[in-house]
Amino acid sequence: MTADDAKRQLRHLIEERVAAVARRDAEALAAQQAADVLAFNVLPPLRLQGADQVAPQTEAWFDGYAHGPGYDVRDLHVDADGDLGYCAFLYHVTGRLRSGEEVSMWVRATLVCRRRDGRWVIVHDHESVPWDPETGQGMAGLDPDEARHEPG
Amino acid sequence: MTADDAKRQLRHLIEERVAAVARRDAEALAAQQAADVLAFNVLPPLRLQGADQVAPQTEAWFDGYAHGPGYDVRDLHVDADGDLGYCAFLYHVTGRLRSGEEVSMWVRATLVCRRRDGRWVIVHDHESVPWDPETGQGMAGLDPDEARHEPG
Numbered sequence: 362m363t364a365d366d367a368k369r370q371l372r373h374l375i376e377e378r379v380a381a382v383a384r385r386d387a388e389a390l391a392a393q394q395a396a397d398v399l400a401f402n403v404l405p406p407l408r409l410q411g412a413d414q415v416a417p418q419t420e421a422w423f424d425g426y427a428h429g430p431g432y433d434v435r436d437l438h439v440d441a442d443g444d445l446g447y448c449a450f451l452y453h454v455t456g457r458l459r460s461g462e463e464v465s466m467w468v469r470a471t472l473v474c475r476r477r478d479g480r481w482v483i484v485h486d487h488e489s490v491p492w493d494p495e496t497g498q499g500m501a502g503l504d505p506d507e508a509r510h511e512p513g
Numbered sequence: 514m515t516a517d518d519a520k521r522q523l524r525h526l527i528e529e530r531v532a533a534v535a536r537r538d539a540e541a542l543a544a545q546q547a548a549d550v551l552a553f554n555v556l557p558p559l560r561l562q563g564a565d566q567v568a569p570q571t572e573a574w575f576d577g578y579a580h581g582p583g584y585d586v587r588d589l590h591v592d593a594d595g596d597l598g599y600c601a602f603l604y605h606v607t608g609r610l611r612s613g614e615e616v617s618m619w620v621r622a623t624l625v626c627r628r629r630d631g632r633w634v635i636v637h638d639h640e641s642v643p644w645d646p647e648t649g650q651g652m653a654g655l656d657p658d659e660a661r662h663e664p665g
Contacts, residue, residue: 399590399601401621405643407603407655408588408621436560438551440627440636443594447625449551449637451559469553469560471623471639473599475592484592485601487623489641491557492651499644499651503559 367441367481371448371474374481375434382432387419394483395475401487403468415486429456429464435505444476451505466490466501519593519633523600523626526633527589534584539571546635547627553639555620567638581608581616587657596628603657618642618653 374393381389391412400409402418409415422430437450449471456464473485491500526545533541543564552561554570561567574582589602601623608616625637643652 401601401623401641401643403644405645405652405655406659407619407643407652407657438637440597440625442597445592445594445597445599447597447599447637449553449625449639467559469639469641471553471625471637473592473601473623473625485590485599485623487601487621487639487641489553489621489639490644490651491553491559492555492642492644492653493557494653497650497653499642499649500557500559501644501646501649503557505559507558 364441367446367476368439370476370481371439371441371446372437374472374474374483375437375439375448375450379432379434382430385423387416387423390419391416394486395477398483399485401489403488403490425458426456426464427459427461429454431455441474446474446476446481448472448474467503467505516593519598519628520591522628522633523591523593523598524589526624526626526635527586527591527600527602531584531586534582537575539568539575542571543568546638547629550635551637553641555640555642577610578608578616579611579613581606583607593626598626598628598633600624600626619655619657 394412394415396412398412398415400415433453434450439448452468452470454464454466454468458464468488468490471487472483474481475484493500546564546567548564550564550567552567554561585605586602591600604620604622606616606618606620610616620640620642623639624635626633627636645652
């Protein structure tokens, strides 16, 4: 198994993830995770430990949407060595909440994966939006093309 | 070089990081990064590409503090296979800003590292606080012990 094969498999994991969100399939998403996954999610708490803790949050995420969530991945970067790999990407969440609010937010995601018994599983999942210390607001409305600008 | 050796080296990288922050040594922090590092930082923009983009943000971070920043790492998890590894941890930032404001915030951090020419460098750095969609606020004041509670 070469590193190129591993990278192809990791890209496939992301394709499956996108397809699972499109089906609102929380079980398929949970099946991608190691039982002992450490998750730093967009929403609180600070961290979740274990797929059992992540699953209710995924369900609640789907339940919040009357239409969607849309989930478009871009700027996917994958790399692997041996049985360890990772995926870093941005995703665009769109849709309409049950409250009627329209959503359009960009999230940064990092998935660290382990190949166990020949199958890649997510052992660590970090997803977030930036934070503006001036206002205290989370910056859910940032556009990745504007974000390419140099800081300062 | 065994995986245990690699994990020891990654733990050492974090020790060096903590020491560099204590010295307010932005150059030492920059030296840990690959030239092409992809950074999803706590502060905007959405992402920075390259150590040249990250360095001014690190300098600005130090400049903002009249005392500190303190930087205490906990719950450090490291793993590696071959020349790819990662570190996931929480860190507690404390100190007093030049504005007089006292800071006490917990951040989630994920560092993906590559061993290049025998030395580990950070190729991807993701740091964040959670986001509360009800208020739109970033949650910089979460305590990791409270965060252990089950969601919902």
